[in-house]
Amino acid sequence: MQLLRSSGYKRMPWKNGGGETIEIMVSPPAADFTSMDWRLSMATVASDGPFSSFPGIDRTLSVLSGTLRLSIDGTNVDLMEMSPPHAFSGDAATHGAVLRGPVTDLNVMTRRAGFTHEVRRLSVMGEKSVTPPPGTLILFCHAGAVTLPDGESLKALDTAVSRSAGAPMTFRADVLSTLYVITITPR
DSSP: OEEEOGGGOEEEEOTTSSSEEEEEEEESTTOOTTTOSEEEEEEEEOSOEEOOOOTTEEEEEEEEEEEEEEEETTEEEEEETTSOOEEEETTSOEEEEEEEEEEEEEEEEEETTTEEEEEEEEEEEEEEEEOOOSEEEEEEEEESEEEOTTSOEEETTOEEEEEEOSOOEEEEEEEEEEEEEEEEEEO
């Protein structure tokens, strides 16, 4: 597994200039918003405002802290730390309202023509087994610390990336930890 420590993440402005994002990983490496196949990032939402438009992109947003009301093409959904990850189209007119903040979110984006993605949030205490689908596997530790099947450890906000063959994996945590299991699959 390739380990990405939070101290090495790249900070950059939002596409619409309304805030800052922390890019964890993008494919292909060094791709921009128009040339990326997929992207994993975190952002802080400190005030109400429009989300950037990403035509042809599918998104999944997970709130790591705070409470955010998304208005997606006029339909409202409230997201907080314990909410399931929320998928929506990057083409949709999306506005965010901070209900309790600031909000920190985890954002997964894939180019619809070539890729799909799945995002699952797991609570890990002791051992936890999952079977991710085949594809690029990204493990993001939100809170606590998780020991991976290869013995490596992820601390809060660290990420690991590898290929998944669709086989079961077992994680271990000595304290209650939160792990996001993200799979990106070519169409």
